[in-house]
Amino acid sequence: MNSRSFFSELKRRRVYSVAVAYVVVAWLLIQIATQVFPFFNIPNWVVRLVVLLAIICFPIAVVCAWAFEVTSEGIKLEGDVDRTIIRKTGRKLTALIIIIAALAAGVTVFRFQHLQQATKAAKQRPLTVAIESKSIAVLPFENLSEEKANAYFADGIQDEILVRLAKIADLKVISRTSTRHYKSAPENLREVGHELGVAHLL
Structure with a gap:
């Protein structure tokens, strides 16, 4: 065959x-x-x-x-x-x-x-990230004085608050570096808190 x-x-x-x-x-x-x-x-x-x-x-x-x-x-x-x-x-x-x-x-x-x-x-589906209730971020303070040279006072106040909050053991504190670009007074604070992953803002 x-x-x-x-x-x-x-x-x-x-x-x-x-x-x-x-x-x-x-x-x-x-x-x-x-x-x-x-x-x-x-x-x-x-x-x-x-x-x-x-x-x-x-x-x-x-x-x-x-x-x-x-x-x-x-x-x-x-x-x-x-x-x-x-x-x-x-x-x-x-x-x-x-x-x-x-x-x-x-x-x-x-x-x-x-x-x-x-x-x-x-x-x-939105990504949900668990945010700790004991968490805080200190946003940069705005210099409201007419003297621009006094801006370092606002930065100093932020640093002092961060140092004091960092001493609390159970509190998650976001570093100053992470909050630097929020210096221009953001409008939506809820969105800022979500981006930083914190429950509280100062």
Whole structure:
């Protein structure tokens, strides 16, 4: 038997159809195992076993498709089956493959849409950072005097307050370096507190 007649024989015996149907069904079973099994607290090794069995059984299914034919009278050797019966069986198998492929496509689209929605929701969900209740930041004081040279008094007051607050063991105090760029009297103090990660501002 040359290669051309061999592939023709594969086509006649519906080996290709069986292989495609097996791959689609195996893929569906693997998807069900990966999605449903964790919901019932089934161990991960069971999922791996399903994948392993699907791979091992593939060549067995191909050999069976070559050697046997499923008829209304049961499973028979391919050589003992009438050609008309083989054609009828082949049409049924083709219809089954189309149905399974449509089902697989539906599952794929559903999973893709679900993944997109989950990703979009994760991006829109704001990041919540736990802020300690015993935390404070001392913002830079503004020099309200007409003399700009007196600005160092405002800086000195901030440093003195920071030094005294730092002596409190249970209090989280933000350093002066982190609050330096808030010197221009920020309007939204709640947002500033969230950015600095503190519950109180001075």
